[in-house]
Amino acid sequence: MARAGAGVAAAILRNWPQFLELESSAEPPCAVILCGPGNNGGDGYVVGQHLSARGWRVEVLRELNHSHEGAAAHALANLPAAVEQHGFAMAATGHRPDIIVDALFGIGCTRPLGTEYLALFGAVAARPPRPATARWRHIPKVVAVDCPSGFDLDRGVFLAPEPPRSLDQEALTEWSTDESRRHIATDLCVTFHLPKPGHVLSALSGQRLEIVDIGLPGGAGKDAAALADLPKQPHALRLVDPVRGNRPKAFQRWFQSVTHLDKAAHKYQRGHAIVLSGGLGQGGAARMAARAALRIGAGAVTIAAPQSAVPETAAQINALMLRPLPDSYTLRGWMEDDRLRALCLGPGLGHKRAQEMVPAALWGKRATVLDADALSCFGEDPQVLFNHLHEDCILTPHEGEFRTLFPDLAAELHQSDRLTLTRRAAERAGAVVLLKGPVTVIARPDGCASVHPALRERAAPWLATAGAGDVLAGMITGLLATQDPHHRDILGAAELAVWMHVEAARQFGPGLLAEDLPDELPALMRALFA
Ligand SMILES: NC(=O)C1=CN([C@@H]2O[C@H](COP(=O)(O)OP(=O)(O)OC[C@H]3O[C@@H](n4cnc5c(N)ncnc54)[C@H](O)[C@@H]3O)[C@@H](O)[C@H]2O)[C@@H](O)CC1
Ligand SMILES: Nc1ncnc2c1ncn2[C@@H]1O[C@H](COP(=O)(O)OP(=O)(O)O)[C@@H](O)[C@H]1O
Structure with missing residues (x-):
């Protein structure tokens, strides 16, 4: 989690280097981080720690009476005092940030995102801009940790959200035709270890994707060895996305496992x-x-x-x-x-x-x-x-x-x-x-x-x-x-x-x-x- 969160913070700075110059200015960059109940939320806290340490104004929105466990609890406890913490009810309050980090749900998202979560993004983005900031800072960038919340990384689709119960027929039609009310649109997705099938299937395929090496065996993007050892069980799914480079042996092994070339054959x-x-x-x-x-x-x-x-x-x-x-x-x-x-x-x-x-x-x-x-x-x-x-x-x-x-x-x-x-x-x-x-x-x-x-x-x-x-x-x-x-x-x-x-x-x-x-x-x- 420590590496994952640090990787997301670094990816933000790599993708928008214009924020680096503002870090020690009178109007430092601002981030609102939406943190969920699990490890995705934990990654969000680590992002907050890193950005805050660089002089960013950081605000964490989370379920205040939810108590975390394990690494996420530790990450929350390590949030510096300078990071403001509010409940989700405060989503519309305050000024519009430069960056919104979606750390609500990642791979643990098993059911469609409730409209109460979807509404959070709109509420933060609709806050009034900071008075003294340049116009280019008025449109916040949205960064997803692992994937946009509510996304199924195995299939590459958003889990179909339930429409709010209060909608009449006309409002329901409008709701179901307006993608932005049902899905979280992101500018950058930062995932860990390897890209997942969902990152390349449909909705996210055109998006900026960064892969952070979190020290698991195989390393970021170098999964040729794993390809040779494909588990052959039914319903297994894998991404054929090895990066060619310094691992010719692994590719050799992959090639040999697919072809059965015998050196002495006629x-x-x-x-x-x-x-x-x-x-x-x-x-x-x-x-x-x-x-x-x-x-x-x-x-x-x-x-x-x-x-x-x-x-x-x-x-x-x-x-x-x-x-x-x-x-x-x-x-x-x-x-x-x-x-x-x-x-x-x-x-x-x-x-x-x-x-x-x-x-x-x-x-x-x-x-x-x-x-x-x-x-x-x-x-x-x-x-x-x-x-x-x-x-x-x-x-x-x-x-x-x-x-x-x-x-x-x-x-x-x-x-x-x-x-x-x-x-x-x-x-x-x-x-x-x-x-x-x-x-x-x-x-x-x-x-x-x-x-x-x-x-x-x-x-x-x-x-x-x-x-x-x-x-x-x-x-x-x-x-x-x-x-x-x-x-x-x-x-x-x-x-x-x-x-x-x-x-x-x-x-x-x-x-x-x-x-x-x-x-x-x-x-x-x-x-x-x-
Ligand atoms: N190797 C790994 O697995 C790593 C995971 N990391 C982070 O951990 C995340 C996965 O963490 P978790 O397994 O805790 O899962 P999440 O943080 O994605 O979700 C937390 C919990 O929310 C509940 N939930 C699911 N869908 C919901 C919905 N629609 N509405 C309300 N509640 C819902 C589930 O009970 C789920 O376990 C990854 O996406 C990534 O951000 C990173 O820290 C790096 C390493
Ligand atoms: N934009 C693209 N990027 C990558 N691969 C592509 C693209 N467009 C087509 N291909 C690949 O090129 C091949 C085209 O196959 P096909 O449509 O059967 O063409 P043809 O009938 O002319 O041989 C397929 O393997 C497809 O995956």
Whole structure:
């Protein structure tokens, strides 16, 4: 708690250095800290201690007759006398502060925030400004400790607050359409140890987030080692957000735990993957996917093209292999070859060919990645697809394809959270579902899920380019091809692929074309294995 509170105070000064100059002035910066009954409130007291020691005017608002326990009680007892303490009833009294700290509830918030708490922020912000202060100081910044109070850090949503009982119908409509009356809007969120899924899902994803190292093992943002040791239990949730830097060993371990690369293996032991291609003039997407599969580690990758597209494809590839695939009977025949470990269907495949080939591919019970046309061709009756899926499949829809397969869930995308909806989709499909986007969510049918953000310092806007998804499908296929068929880890392969996809895009930077991504992989892997 001592480190957490000190970290929040330091983050405030880092984010608004203009307050530093005022610290020894006649109008020093002012903070109102709203402290709750638990440890989040305790962190708030520590923030107060630090700001007060720097010459800030600090006012703590708390439930005066609540008695704290443990570290929070200690932090309260250590508040200097200069810090004013008032009950919540005094929220509207006094002058408007420069900073409002929300230390009411953090991860312990289990139920929606009562309107009495929500009203506190409005009341403090509506106080009259200090007469002699510059205009820029009239709008207080709101800083959340861990997360805004009432937020669910597992799902990334505000726990729906109950409307006040006194509202008539008209007032209730106004209340439910005005976000500011239901949620606390913050300018900065300061969390501890590691970011939590909720920090990157929906509401908080665009916000300033600071992570304070409080000395727990793993350190701030360096959770690659933890990724390799993922607990595999159902409903586990983790954030795939390792920071690359001085921990190549941990990444190496992660990479090795997902791929099962044997140093002495020959090419078929490293895994053979097949990427199905569409017809004449439609093969670019499959070629990019196949190149990505080969680059990321599959020992051999074959493009399976219709006869008409064979000359065109042959003219464009070298290390990739090519076989004509006239029909689904032929594909079923290929399944007799045990060396075939993974299949990728969808990129540029065409609806007609996808409808024919997907059931045959799934019949073979290999690790199978279904993307693009292999998903959208089942728009009329998604259940037909779900009936064929098995536990070693992964569906990689973008939001449009998600809508096609799960129209009822997609209708909730903007009200509910992506994590819950992706979990429900995976459960319904009976396969892993990876919902693409700047925040990618991956869920297994048993509820185990991952969230991967390409936000803030890891933003990769260049990935919004045609064909990037085809490359991702190929990368997942390539990783799956390396795995022992008896010990597949579909979720792990998807996480690693999504992470490397973003890293590859960031490494290339502006001007990225999807076809550049596979050739970024060797440098990325060299860095991992350095
Ligand atoms: N490793 C950790 O867990 C650390 C936690 N720290 C702080 O501790 C916080 C968690 O502390 P607590 O577990 O005490 O929980 P909180 O302080 O978030 O909540 C306190 C209690 O309020 C009650 N409550 C929940 N929702 C409510 C609601 N809507 N209305 C009224 N009462 C409600 C619950 O009984 C809950 O236990 C974190 O958010 C963080 O600020 C930090 O000190 C750093 C280390
Ligand atoms: N703004 C963005 N930031 C990070 N990643 C993005 C962004 N936009 C798209 N992506 C990623 O790029 C890929 C695009 O896939 P998709 O929409 O299927 O494209 P395509 O069908 O053209 O291949 C996905 O992996 C998605 O997560």
